Amino acid sequence: MILYPAIDLKDGQCVRLYKGEMDQATVFSDDPAAQAKLFEDAGCEWLHLVDLNGAFAGEPVNAAAVEGILARCRVPAQLGGGIRDMATIERWLDKGLARVILGTVAVRDPALVKQAAKAFPGQVAVGIDARDGLVAVQGWAETTDTLAVDLARQFEDAGVAAIIYTDIDRDGAMGGPNVGATAALAQAVRIPVIASGGVSSLDDLRALKACGAPLDGAISGRALYDGKIDLAEAVALLKG
Template identity: 75%
Template structure:
């Protein structure tokens, strides 16, 4: 199982939100590229980036910070937030992203997801962000009546690289991930699933790894910044 350190970008800074609330942002640094380098130096094999402003604006906002990270590291990087058309997808991949994450458009324009997965095989993931099992869009500000599993199954034959499943109520709360819901989703589809939201300790990672659903990976942010989770130790444990 791959551990993806998260760098959430707001106004060019590294932040973490509490349950997706932009008004409850904790700033952890003003040099995202330096943060990315420190994660790579600790041994991570992937980085997970989110353009928080972009998720609300519907277009890339923290592009300069993302490009600085891409220039600073040599590991694959995935990015979500404000990516809602083919031009933006292609532009980011040309700049060196390994994978783009499509969230809002997966609900509002699933045909775009299919087209992108066909044009850019292996480089398109779907971000399913849920509150109480229902998908939320546009920076988690808008709730839908769409069940997570129902939406995920729509992309079974689309060729997407992964599903990033975030339980919004757990995100940034340091209360542990929703293992039951994440495992249920992973068992419901053949698409690789990456867990996100609430990973706050080594025990959380081990529980996700050993849940029996064959999760592809887990994303952690606040726990790494707070020191509750040591990245080098976590990476070593997951490889062991």
């Protein structure tokens, strides 16, 4: 399993939200590139970037911050938030992103996801964010009637590199991940699944690793900033 440190970008700053609420943001750094470099120096193998403003706007907003991170760090990075057309996908990959994450558009236009996954093998992931098992879109502002597992199954043979599954009610709440729902999703599809939302301790990572499903990795944000998870120790745990 891979540990993905999360860098959530709002107004050019590195923040963490509480349960996806934009008005409940805690600023952790005014220099996202420096924060990313700290994670890289501590031994991370990937970075997980989210353009929070972009998720609401439907187009990239924190591009300068993302480009700063890409210029500063050598480890691969994946980015979600406001990526909803082929031109934007291609532009980000050309700028050096290893992987784009498609969330809202996976619900609105699944054909685009399949087209992108075919055009850019291994570089397109699907972000599935759910409340009570139902997919939420538009920066989590709108909950659909689509079940997370049903959405995942739509992309079973599309060549999608990974699914990032986030339990919104766990995100930023430091209450532990939804291990059961994450494992159930990973067992329902052959696509690699990355757990997100609520990962706040080494015990959480142990629980995900031992969940009985072959998870690809886990994302953690607030716990790394608060010092509740030591990144180097977590990387060693998940590798062991």
